[in-house]
Amino acid sequence: MKRFLIAASLVALTAAPAFAARDQIRIVGSSTVYPFTTAVAEQFGKTSGMKTPVVESTGTGGGFKLFCAGVGEAHPDFTNASRAIKKGEFEDCMKNGVTEVVEIKVGFDGLALADATAGSDMKLTKQQIFMALAKQVPDKDGKLIPNPYQMWSDIDPSLPAQKIEVYGPPPTSGTRDSFAELVMEKGAEAFDSLKELKKSDAKAFEAVWKSMREDGLFVEAGENDNLIVQKLIGNPNAIGIFGFANVAENSQLQALEIDGVRPTFETIASGEYKVARPLFVYAKKQHVGVIPGMAEFVAEYTSEKAVGEEGYLSEKGLIPLPGEDSDKVREAANAMTVLTVDMVK
Amino acid sequence: MTELRKKADPALIKRRYAAERRFRFYGLAALALTTAFLAVLLTDIVSRSLPAFTQYSAVLEVPVDPEKVDAANPAAGDYEGIVRAAWRELFPSVTTRADRRLLNGLLSGGGADELRRQVLSDPSLIGKTVKVPVMLSDDADLFLKGQMTSVSRTPGEGALRIRTEGENYFLSGQGLAAGTVVLADGGAFRIAADGEQAPAEVILAPAGAADVAAGQWQVMGFGVAESQRKLNDRQAVWLEEAREKGVLDRGIAWNFFLKGDSREAEQAGILGSIMGSLMVVFITIALSLPIGVAAAIYLEEFAPKNRLTEIIEVNINNLAAVPSIIFGLLGLAVFLGFFGMPRSVPLVGGIVIALMSLPTIIIASRAAIRAVPPSIREAALGVGASHQQAVFHHVLPLAMPGIMTGTILAVASAIGETAPLLLIGMVAFIVDVPTGFLDSATVLPVQIYLWSDLPERAFEARTAAAIVVLLLIMLVLNALAIFLRKKFERRW
Numbered sequence: 001m002k003r004f005l006i007a008a009s010l011v012a013l014t015a016a017p018a019f020a021a022r023d024q025i026r027i028v029g030s031s032t033v034y035p036f037t038t039a040v041a042e043q044f045g046k047t048s049g050m051k052t053p054v055v056e057s058t059g060t061g062g063g064f065k066l067f068c069a070g071v072g073e074a075h076p077d078f079t080n081a082s083r084a085i086k087k088g089e090f091e092d093c094m095k096n097g098v099t100e101v102v103e104i105k106v107g108f109d110g111l112a113l114a115d116a117t118a119g120s121d122m123k124l125t126k127q128q129i130f131m132a133l134a135k136q137v138p139d140k141d142g143k144l145i146p147n148p149y150q151m152w153s154d155i156d157p158s159l160p161a162q163k164i165e166v167y168g169p170p171p172t173s174g175t176r177d178s179f180a181e182l183v184m185e186k187g188a189e190a191f192d193s194l195k196e197l198k199k200s201d202a203k204a205f206e207a208v209w210k211s212m213r214e215d216g217l218f219v220e221a222g223e224n225d226n227l228i229v230q231k232l233i234g235n236p237n238a239i240g241i242f243g244f245a246n247v248a249e250n251s252q253l254q255a256l257e258i259d260g261v262r263p264t265f266e267t268i269a270s271g272e273y274k275v276a277r278p279l280f281v282y283a284k285k286q287h288v289g290v291i292p293g294m295a296e297f298v299a300e301y302t303s304e305k306a307v308g309e310e311g312y313l314s315e316k317g318l319i320p321l322p323g324e325d326s327d328k329v330r331e332a333a334n335a336m337t338v339l340t341v342d343m344v345k
Numbered sequence: 346m347t348e349l350r351k352k353a354d355p356a357l358i359k360r361r362y363a364a365e366r367r368f369r370f371y372g373l374a375a376l377a378l379t380t381a382f383l384a385v386l387l388t389d390i391v392s393r394s395l396p397a398f399t400q401y402s403a404v405l406e407v408p409v410d411p412e413k414v415d416a417a418n419p420a421a422g423d424y425e426g427i428v429r430a431a432w433r434e435l436f437p438s439v440t441t442r443a444d445r446r447l448l449n450g451l452l453s454g455g456g457a458d459e460l461r462r463q464v465l466s467d468p469s470l471i472g473k474t475v476k477v478p479v480m481l482s483d484d485a486d487l488f489l490k491g492q493m494t495s496v497s498r499t500p501g502e503g504a505l506r507i508r509t510e511g512e513n514y515f516l517s518g519q520g521l522a523a524g525t526v527v528l529a530d531g532g533a534f535r536i537a538a539d540g541e542q543a544p545a546e547v548i549l550a551p552a553g554a555a556d557v558a559a560g561q562w563q564v565m566g567f568g569v570a571e572s573q574r575k576l577n578d579r580q581a582v583w584l585e586e587a588r589e590k591g592v593l594d595r596g597i598a599w600n601f602f603l604k605g606d607s608r609e610a611e612q613a614g615i616l617g618s619i620m621g622s623l624m625v626v627f628i629t630i631a632l633s634l635p636i637g638v639a640a641a642i643y644l645e646e647f648a649p650k651n652r653l654t655e656i657i658e659v660n661i662n663n664l665a666a667v668p669s670i671i672f673g674l675l676g677l678a679v680f681l682g683f684f685g686m687p688r689s690v691p692l693v694g695g696i697v698i699a700l701m702s703l704p705t706i707i708i709a710s711r712a713a714i715r716a717v718p719p720s721i722r723e724a725a726l727g728v729g730a731s732h733q734q735a736v737f738h739h740v741l742p743l744a745m746p747g748i749m750t751g752t753i754l755a756v757a758s759a760i761g762e763t764a765p766l767l768l769i770g771m772v773a774f775i776v777d778v779p780t781g782f783l784d785s786a787t788v789l790p791v792q793i794y795l796w797s798d799l800p801e802r803a804f805e806a807r808t809a810a811a812i813v814v815l816l817l818i819m820l821v822l823n824a825l826a827i828f829l830r831k832k833f834e835r836r837w
Contacts, residue, residue: 226797
């Protein structure tokens with residue numbers, strides 16, 4: 001018994017004292033930004049002589065939850081996000097004392113529709129994509145009916161007579177949110193009847209473009225883009241929705257034209273290809289000076305050799321911001337310009 | 346009597362034999378099916394993993410320039426610079442800045458690590474020329490392993506005429522179109538535009554500008570178009586040239602076993618996550634085995650049989666079926682939230698997984714204790730042993746094989762666990778190999794999950810290779826379980 005007591009108190013002793021002060025940057029957030037932030041973290045660790053930051057992949061929403069939970073060593077210093085911070089999340093931050101948040105826009109991520117190179121190279125419009133994937137579509141008279149289209153050629157005779165079969169991310173994914181906003185909403189607006197609906201009943205309109213069909217022609221294939229890639233290679237009739245980096249990395253896939261523009265590094269960077277979203281990193285200014293390396297990490301992330309045209313992140317698939325924007329972001333980030341309520345939507 | 350005779354009816358007997366044969370066949374078919382699935386799965390994973398175990402390097406003669414590497418402070422030397430210079434030496438005709446960038450891009454960012462290690466361990470190398478393997482980048486590695494594109498060389502038909510105008514080359518020959526890569530006279534060209542006298546970019550300078558006779562020149566073809574590849578035609582030709590010069594060496598990818606995570610596939614390894622897994626498993630066993638066995642002994646041997654004990658028993662059985670993510674939530678709320686332990690550390694991971702495997706261990710241990718014949722316990726009590734002595738000297742040693750089996754099964758499933766670790770921050774990119782229970786760490790299955798999501802092709806093989814390693818660890822554990830069980834069983 002005595003020995004047991006000694007052992008127990010030893011365990012208590014090792015666990016009880018305050019854990020050593022943190023000397024390592026901690027980052028949480030989006031799995032879309034993860035491949036880029038990790039590359040910066042590794043470079044930072046190699047060149048700065050400080051410890052390599054720990055980067056967790058928690059998803060954008062989960063990242064904000066952790067990031068906004070408070071100030072201090074127990075809370076992360078940065079969070080990655082594949083969309084801008086929401087009002088609710090910002091208020092949460094404020095409530096928990098995280099009052100000084102710095103927003104850093106790091107670049108763009110293109111969303112691509114792609115199929116295997118053996119598949120047909122369709123040229124689609126957003127309206128056609130909406131018609132292929134929405135749960136309800138307007139009929140000739142503008143009345144909403146359950147999606148009747150089974151073949152691409154049903155939508156437009158110029159498209160191949162090929163079964164509609166699309167793999168995409170589940171609703172929990174940031175990629176899905178972006179796809180809905182960038183493609184489905186725009187596609188729905190191309191119908192006059194839906195445009196009117198938007199004016200008269202914005203909620204109902206939102207329900208139309210946010211609901212994907214559930215009759216098996218649109219398949220939620222999970223968060224892992226590489227799984228979708230594998231499925232596409234096995235099935236040349238299928239089309240997948242995912243980040244452009246995956247298409248660029250894989251020679252067995254071809255990205256499809258949307259509204260006459262094929263996604264490439266150039267067309268996304270120039271803004272010609274519209275289906276792209278900005279990626280963000282948020283920093284906690286209150287940790288500058290508390291956690292070593294905060295300012296240096298921001299400097300590394302916004303440096304030309306990271307996010308520039310020829311930077312190592314563009315090699316990893318990040319689409320750089322246009323020149324002036326990137327200068328502006330760099331200035332604001334290094335000056336640690338704090339986000340205010342009116343800047344958050 | 347009539348019934349007996351009826352049962353001995355030959356037709357009935359025949360049917361019974363047939364039924365038996367059918368049953369055996371079903372059993373065999375089931376076995377064959379599972380074996381086939383397993384074989385397909387294993388061959389698939391192993392064949393995908395093979396490329397990750399080897400790595401292409403260029404074996405270069407690198408002069409260690411005392412101006413670049415100061416003998417007083419060799420750690421700060423510009424090893425990357427001298428390695429790149431030695432690499433460029435192989436391609437004297439590559440001179441433009443853009444081309445040099447492309448050429449440098451074929452070397453790994455960690456290419457100079459080996460030279461640096463050698464020089465640091467033996468500073469007398471400064472000023473000498475060292476023959477050292479320089480790791481190539483993941484894309485170059487994929488290309489050389491033939492995973493990026495197929496490469497073909499077809500002899501050109503007819504003669505190839507080469508005309509020069511200053512620096513510019515013009516080629517004419519049969520079947521030359523824009524984009525065609527031509528090898529002639531030790532040089533390489535890429536046709537820039539169609540034409541009778543097609544302008545050509547020089548990839549490697551030829552020996553001279555003389556015409557080449559039929560059959561003496563080749564067209565290099567690629568299975569995958571340039572726009573679909575990570576390496577362009579120039580880089581592909583340079584790599585082929587390096588291969589012909591015999592400087593490339595395909596060796597074991599030690600980095601894969603000896604490094605932590607990295608975003609560069611060729612520098613990424615599993616040592617960090619294996620260390621993390623070992624620490625987590627150590628904590629798990631250290632906590633759950635004594636607690637689990639103690640709980641099982643108490644419940645089986647000492648607990649009064651009343652309502653309270655029954656409630657506890659039901660709850661333990663119930664806990665064994667709770668999804669693992671719930672234990673992660675518990676860990677987040679209690680150990681991180683209440684006790685303020687740091688995120689991402691093996692200590693917390695081990696505690697959470699210990700809680701998760703406790704029910705399994707308790708249930709297995711109780712079954713093992715119950716299986717010990719009561720006569721043994723009674724005999725011990727009969728010769729005057731105390732209850733505690735009977736349990737520790739007689740029942741427990743005999744129950745040990747069963748307890749070991751249960752524990753090893755629980756630990757094996759704990760090694761494969763990722764879900765609860767997500768919530769306590771162990772699903773993370775961690776470069777440094779952890780050295781203590783309070784260092785940030787991740788575990789092997791999490792590493793597999795993270796790699797599987799990365800876009801770079803080279804990580805596909807790494808993922809499969811990490812799975813193979815995980816399977817091997819499982820195999821070793823199971824073998825250990827069988828070995829231990831057999832060893833203990835002899836004491837019956």
